[in-house]
Amino acid sequence: MSTLKKLAGAVLATTLTAVVPTHSIASTDDAVTVGIMLPFSGIYAQLGEAGRDGLKLALKEQSEKLHGSKIEYVELDTEAKPSRAPELASSLLNQHAADFIVGPVHSGVAMGMIKMLRGKDTIMIIPNAGAATATGPLCSPNLFRTSFSSWQPSYPMGKVALEKGYKKVYAISWNYGMGRESLDAFAESFEAGGGEIIERVLLPFPSTNFQSHVSDIADKNPDAVFTFFAGGGAIKFAKDYDAMGLRGKIPLLGSGFLTEGTLQAQGEAAEGILTGLHYAEQLDVPKNQEFREAFNTEYGKYPDIYAVQGYDAGQAIANAIDQLQGDVSDKQAVISAMEKLTIDSPRGAFTFSRAHNPIQNIYLREVVNGENVVQSIAAEALEDPARGCKM
Known part of the structure; x- marks a missing residue:
């Protein structure tokens, strides 16, 4: 089977159309492509699904911040296999021209993704993997983390x-x-x-x-x-x-x-x-209570830390789009906008450090x-x- 056919078989693409606010200056034909590289099969499937669900909930909730842009999702199953990471990341970068790539769960997969995406014209957001190297020696302006370092x-x-x-x-x-x-x-x-x-x-x-x-x-x-x-x-x-x-x-x-x-x-x-x-399910933070009820309403279950981290990746994307009034074509401008964000997270509000890790309780x-x-x-x-x- 050819590489392209294998990749095509791994892709599930969906589209969320945002409500177009009256002050939007972006064309409603514009689309922001969000690549999702998470495990949807194997031992970490539940973690991948939770992260994806949190991500999509945030972008659905904050559709008014998208300035008329549609969100186009391209989902690839990493199976938590580091060997697959470079090929899948390359597909999202080169074939799908993803504006944002969210993933992974597994730190070994993160290393393979970074190998392909570091310094490239896309924004990589890590919603779980805690490897110190990712935001240490391999840090890059286009790499952010919404989870934690080890x-x-x-x-x-x-x-x-x-x-x-x-x-x-x-x-x-x-x-x-x-x-x-x-x-x-x-x-x-x-x-x-x-x-x-x-x-x-x-x-x-x-x-x-x-x-x-x-x-x-x-x-x-x-x-x-x-x-x-x-x-x-x-x-x-x-x-x-x-x-x-x-x-x-x-x-x-x-x-x-x-x-x-x-x-x-x-x-x-x-x-x-x-x-x-950096999180507890019963954490006494107003945003946490709102998020837990919204997640349960949307998916019929209460969220865990992996859903929180995915949700905050979605919030970061929505807020960056909002700051740039819907135009994410200039990735340096996206990076500058994200570096200044304060994320109103269920874990408590956090900002990004110079290495783009969360500064968090x-x-x-x-x-x-x-x-x-x-x-x-x-x-x-x-x-x-x-x-x-x-x-």
Whole structure:
């Protein structure tokens, strides 16, 4: 099968026609093409669908800001496979001439996309992947992120551990980018305050053979444990930790993905876990309540963090179009407009840093009765250091 036929088979294109405001100066024939590179099959399909749904909801809600432009969507399924990323990104850039390309979920896919899109005449918006490199050494004026860097959720947790009197911490994660970067970020703040990482364990991804390591934690008896696991790994680790009798004896801390989207499966084993993240479903922010009800009305379910991040990508696009009165042909003007935006997000308002990461609050959350309950702001308006970014 030819490359073009394969790509054509992967594309689903839809069009949203905006209400044309009376003050519009843009032709109603104008279209803004939004390419979506997210996983719609495989292990991350649910995350991709949530991000896409949030994106489309924002652009539907804010149709009056589009100055008569239609939004044309071109959706490509990445299947969370890094090997597919360059080909799909090239298709959106060269065949579809996308004005904005939103994606991906997986950091490996992000690296492939950036390889093709960095410095090109389109705006790439990352609605999830947290790889530090994307807005560090590979930062680019046309690359923005509406999610988080791997550093952001974990760095504040080192200070949280110190404030709770924990001096010796056992750190464990998978041996891949997000895992290593999360442990590094925690250690950066924890060790700077006098804490000691007594053991650092990196497991092959996606191994969930945790029992021997949980036994090792019991033997070493640290003041606390810090970890990054997500999805099925997070569920298994929490359950193994509880089964060993460590819950309630040795506090378990983590990047927020340890208890994000996993609480129902973790059940009682998650109670008391402390995590840091830029969102919580019950966050007391007016925009959050409005968004949750609107999302439920539109899709028949309540949103998660992946929907929030997609929604904010849509808000960024709508606001940039509005600032430029519908004309996004000059990508340098689009970049300048986006750099100045304040996004009224369900997580709380945020702006973009010099490296185009969100400057955002990180919330300290504790699992109480099966919910991530916000205890405090662990870090207010936290800006990723963007090490290696030369913009």
